[in-house]
Amino acid sequence: MTPLEQDGTEQAPPGYLDDKDAVLKRLRRIEGQIRGLQRMVQEDQYCIDVLTQVAATTKALQAVAMHLLQEHLDHCVHEAMVAGGQAAQDKIAEASRAIERLLRMIRPAPDPAV
DSSP states (O other): OOOBOTTSOBOOOOGGGGGHHHHHHHHHHHHHHHHHHHHHHHTTOOHHHHHHHHHHHHHHHHHHHHHHHHHHIIIIIHHHHHHOHHHHHHHHHHHHHHHHHHHHHHSOOOOTTO
16 A cells, blocks of 8 residues: 555655655664763763764764755655656755755854854
8 A cells, every 4th residue: 555645645655655664764773872871871971982973973974865855856756756747846855955955954053152
């Protein structure tokens, strides 16, 4: 059975379907990093060491996000572009919003001293 989009229309399988196991493996590794961070805090590890691990975990999540975005563009957006019409425009707008969210995630916060 094909998953349904929020508006009730049928949706193609996700672009990452062919490498779903690899994506899940990466996410499980990140989950382990999070558990390691919790352990570090419980054990009162040095702040900079914890922050270093937070940065590594953040980068790992960003890598997964970029991989998923690339798969979405290569599959979902590409297929919509081939089909054309309003569906293509909607898929481009959806991808643009996703990219904007990702950029907000990786963009450094403004320095309040400036």
